[in-house]
Structures are given as C-alpha cells and as structure tokens.
Amino acid sequence: MTAKAKKNDGILQLSIMDDMTIYNAESLKETLLGYCHPGTQELQLDLSAVAEIDSAGLQLLLSLKIEALKRGFSLRLLRHSEAVIDVFELLKLGAYFGDPIVFPANWKKS
C-alpha cells in the first residue's frame, strides 16, 4: 500500500506512505490517477511520510498539478517532509504549488 485515503464531501485526503521515486512511480501513478475522477473537488496530498523523492516523483507531482488544473479541481500539498522541502527549495517550486510549507523546528541550516 503506497497511500491511504479519507473522503469527506468531495475533498479527498491522501497520505502517501512511501517514497516517491522511480522504483514505485508506476504504482503511485496508478493510485493517483484513480483519484482524478470527476467527483473530486479537492485532492489533498499528505507528504509527511515521503522519506525520499527523486526526479520521477517530482515529475509525478508536477503532472498531477497540471492534470488538476485541466480538470478543474484543486491540488493541495500538506505537511511536506524534509526531503520534499529540500527539492522544492532547490527548484524554487514553493510558489508554483502555492501551498504553505511548514518548516520543522529542527530544519537544518543550509
């Protein structure tokens, strides 16, 4: 199981329970695709358990965002893990996704 979901009035909350890398990109994509149906108004992704994210994972997030824009539902990323923040910082992606990023208290100083 790579993710688990809670449903509440068209708002889907999904916790990604695994890494987001090339190794599980295929199954992750299938899972995410499964939630992109017409009934969805908002998809919330909880990224707190993502210990590792690579280009494939990032690419998946980006294409999900594009898909969401096309279909007209909103995608919100919640509780970014350290690995995710790292990548978002590197590529200045915070503004693109537009979700508040909460830095943990023990955030390493780069």
Place this chain on the structure above:
Amino acid sequence: MSEINPALETFSQEVDELLTAMEEALLGLEGTPDDSESINSIFRAMHTIKGSSGLFGFDDVVAFTHEAETVLDKVRNGERAIDAELISVLLACKDHTAQIIQHTFFNEGEPLPEELQQQGQALIAQLTGSSIVVGGMPATQQEKADHFEVDVNTTDSSDNWVISLAFEPDALRNGMDPLSFIRYLQTLGKIIEVVITLPTLPRIEEMDPESCYLNFKIVFNSSADKKTIADVFEFAEDDCDITILPPNSRQEHYLQLLADLPEDQVKRLGEMLIEIGALTEKEVANILHEQRDEDNTEVKPLGEMLLEKNILQQPVIEQALKKQESVKQKINKESNYIRVDAAKLGYLINLVGELVISGAAMRLMVDKHGLSDVDDVASTMSHLVEDIRDTALQLRMVQIGETFTRFQRVVHDVSKELGKQIQLQITGGESELDKTVVEKINDPLIHLVRNSLDHGIETPAVRLRGGKPEKGTIQLNAYHDSGRIVIQISDDGQGLDPEKIVAKAIAKGLIKPDQILSKHEIYNLIFEPGLSTKDEAGNLSGRGVGMDVVKRNIEALRGSVSVDSELGQGTTVTIHLPLTLAIIDGFMVEAQKERYIIPLSMVEECVEMSSEEWQIDEVQHYVNLRGQVLPYLRLGDFFHNNKKHTRIQRESLVVVRFGETKAGFVVDELHGENQTVIKPLGKLFENLNGIGGATVLGSGDVALILDVQGLIQHAKKRVNPALALPSTV
C-alpha cells in the same frame, strides 16, 4: 629601356600579384555574386594600381584604372549589381590594365598605341554605359539582419549563466536523476531561478512515470568557468541536451580574451572559442558533427549554428570572426617569402648532387680501409647530406594548384566563345612537384584542357538531349602515387568514338585495316601524329597537331600519358610524372658485372629466383609469382644480347611496378639503396632503349638508370598476350 629601377621592379611584381588576385576574385564572383570580400579585393587591386601608377607618372594607367575603380566603388556600395556581363568586362579590364602597364614599362614616355587606346575607350564605355542601377541594399543583406536576432529572454539575465537542460525520455531509466545534477551544481554557485517545463508531457493517463519529460532552464550565478560548469553535466551528456549560455559579464571577459589572443597563426573559429573558454571542446565537437550530418546541401557556417542553438551570444562570435579575419590578413601580409633567382637554386641543387656523390665516395673509402673511428662521423655526415638533399629539393617544390587555377580563366573564356556552359573542378591542388616540371607541364595541360573544352563537352542543347546536365564539368585532379605525381584531366563530354579513330587511323595509314586492336590501344592512337577525330578544324584545336606533341613533351619529362574514355560519358587523360628531375632514391642491382639503378619508388619487392618456388616459363618469359602471371626480363641478356655469359647460381628477381603494370627484372646481385644523382645522357644516346639516364657512383664508376616504364613494355611484349593479366591491362 636600359635598366629597371628597383622601385619599378617592385611595382611590377606588385601589379602582377594584384591582377592575379583580381582575376581570382572575379572568377570567384561568378559563383557567389555578393561575396563582399571578393568585391573588396577587386576594388583594392584597381585602387592600389592607380595609386602606384600615379607615383611613377603613368598617366594612361591612372586614367584607365580610375574609371574601373569608380565603377567598382559603386558595386561595393551596392549601387550597382554585379552580373556575368560586368564580370566579363572587368576581366577584360584586368587584361587591358596588364597590357598598358606592360607598354608604359617598356616604352616609357611614349603615348599608347592607337589600338590600346581604342580598346581602353571601348572598355570604359562598357563599364559606365549599359549598367543597371539597383536601389537599396540587396535583399540577402536584409534577411541576414533578421537572422541574427537572439532570443531576448536568454540574454537579459545580465550577470548569470543560463543553463538549459533537456533530458531524453530514457534518462530516468538509465539511472540519471536530474535533481542530483542540479544539487551538485549548487556547490559551484547560487541558483537564482529554475524554470521547469514539460513540453512533451501527455495527459496523466498516457504518461509513463518512468520516462523523463523534464526540461530545466536554470539561471545560475557563479564565478566558475564554462568548462567547470559543463563538467557537472558530464555524465548526463548522453541523455541530455545541454546548452550553457555564459553571462553578459563573461561576454566582456571573452571579448577581452579574444583581443589578447596571439596573432601568430590563423585558427579555426571553434579552436579560438575553446581557447578563451567560451566553448567546451565537447560542444564544438557536437556542433561540427551536426554540421557534417546535415542533410541539406547548404552547410551552415559554425558561427551561425552556434547562434541558432543559442550556445553563445552574437557579440562574442562576431568578435572572434573579426579576429580571425585580421589575423588572416596580417599573416598574409607577413608571409615570409624570399624571391630567389632560379639559376642560383639550380646551382645549389647541382652542388648538392656533387655532395651526394662525394659522400658516397667517402663512405666507400671508410669501408675499404676499415676506419672504425671515422665510421660514426661518416654516417652522421651521410645523414646530414641526405637531409640537405631533401631540403634542397623541397625548395624547388611548388604546389600544382596555382597552375590549375589558371585554367579557370581559360575555361571561362573558351566556354563563352564556344557557347557552352562548363565548370572547372579542381582537386588535389596541394600536391607538390618540382618547379621545372610544373613549368614544362603547363603547355601540355592547356592543350588537354582545350581539347576537352572543344571536342569533349557538347553544346548545352546536345547535352540536354543526351540526358546530361546542361552544364558540363571538367575536372583537374592531382595526387601522389609511389614517388610520382598523377595528373588527371577528365570531362563528362561525348567521349572518344573508337570506330571513328580506327577509320581515321586507317585512312592515314597508321594501322592496317585488318589489324585488331584493344580498346586501350585504339584510344592511344590519338597520340599519333596527324590524327584528329574532329571533322572540322576549329579555332582552338582539331588540326591533328598537338596530341603527339603533348605526348612527346610529357615523355621528355620521363613521364607518361594515357587516355581512357566511354562513348557518351566522357574522357579521362592521365599523366604520370616524376616529382623531380634531379636526384632520386635508387635501388642498385648488378647483372653481368654491370650496375644498374632502378628508381626505388618503383620497386615492389625482391625475391630469390629459383625455379622450384616460382614456375618459370623460359620460353614464354613469365614467372608465376604467387598465382600472378608476371612477365620478366633478364637484364644481363637484354643489355648484352650477343655476349656469351655464364649463368650464376643465385639469381634474384626484382618486381617493379609502373602505374598498374608490373614486371620482374632478373639480376645477379642486389646492392641496395643508393642516392642517385641523375646525369642526363648525351644526345648520342637519346634513343637508347630502356635507359633513362646515368649516374656516377662513389667509386667513380658509371651506373645506368633504367627506364622502368620502357622495360616493362618490353617484357610484356615477350609474353604471349593470351596470358596477360587482367591487372596489367
């Protein structure tokens, strides 16, 4: 004219060079009419001649060149278009200028003869009269201006590098992680901005999450040089299209570096840009590769490709090109040539020849007296003598290209006269050969080219009917082959008609009607005196006088000429010539106590002549050399026909090659290599069969130099023709 004043002499040389340059540029303009460099060079020629003539008070020259200069100035400013007609007139002007300068030179103070005056006026009228004035700039210039526009959003980020990464779909599967490269990039500087684009991304349903759709554009601030930055992505090169555009501040840095580059040699654009660090070697290699791979026939210049691909900003490329041009000009100006009297050079070569002989004599003495302590010194000296010999001979070597380019003019003029469209293609112009050979080959070459122009290439109408391109092609080609130079003149014209030649030859009594000749032999009949296949003698050729002279001239140079043709397809004349006439590397052999020299370049191999190993046919005179039928000649028997001689137990076979024919010479002893100074034989021995010259050996003895070509013919004659090898035809 009693004596040429040195300043005048310089002037005459300068005029010569300028006019030659002008002619070259004019002919070049035929292909590329808006080549501003050529136009400038023509203008410069007229301008400089006018100026210098003024200094010497040659008013006629000044008056004429002034008119030409005025017209050329208009051309230069784009006020007048240059076309084939104007080029013709300008070529005539060039000739006229040469003529009037010649005249004023030798008849100082006298007015120009009526004839020249009229010619000059006619030319001026042609120059200034029937001209079409074109307004504005040529369209091509306008297009060019548009072309150089650079993407705005890549150049405005003033002080930062712009790195574009476009990953291949397989990048992720190949284990690349684009993020890791970018992470590593951070160690070199500061990432200011990242733009991620996914230009090829399909809808999420069709997307393959293991394929890479990511493209990055990274604005990067760093003081590292281009190579260091490029190295970050070294491992991604196969899976990623990388362009690194340097920041504008770098640009100034590059411009500075370009200005500081030493001007000692002309470098290629890519080399210069690598040297200043604007490009990496990899980038240049890739671009050059792409340039070669491009399918379209028009190859884009490197600079243009760099701009198109946004690898480098325009000012840097422009500056580099400018620098290249200025270095080129500077080097041209500085080209260090010394004009040497040919007689002095000839004397030097003669002396070197004597030196070679006395060197050999000394060697002999040292060996004879067994002076081991002198041995070292003697061998050092003979090495030096060898070097001196080579260098001395090099001095006389000139490239044949210059001779070839002169034919551009011949082809241009004659094709116009005959109403044909003919282009001349030159290859191998860099092949070098002795100056005396070049001088002597010029006339035969002119003759052969004219033949091709006149008899070979058909009129455009005939060509079109024959399914050939309207424009005929004549090719001049030169290359080196086993110590000789081969010159080929080929055309794609109508070719030789064997039947016609045979009919003519029978009519002239050159052959008997029942004689059966091979195709090759028939073609070679055209070198017989009095034979011309053209029905009517023309202005240029066709009188049947000439090809025999061509052959004689070439043979006088110890060369040979042959012709091959395909009816309706074209004709190729091949000339073999020795590179030099003075000294050769020889191979000394002995037969019946007589020493002979074979030019080393023609020796293929030496084998022991024993009947068990090679099947020798004494009657038919051939050897079975590893399955090849090889005609052979016993040198001893050949040169001492009526002398009784003793058979020596061990004989050797020297296999020689001339062009594509081979033969073996049977000799008693092999003496090995020998530097041979060729001494011509006197008039008395001119018609000797098989001997090309003589040389003096170190011992003072005379050795005969074999005419290999003649001897091979001899050897072949003795063999039953039915056995002739396919490879010897």
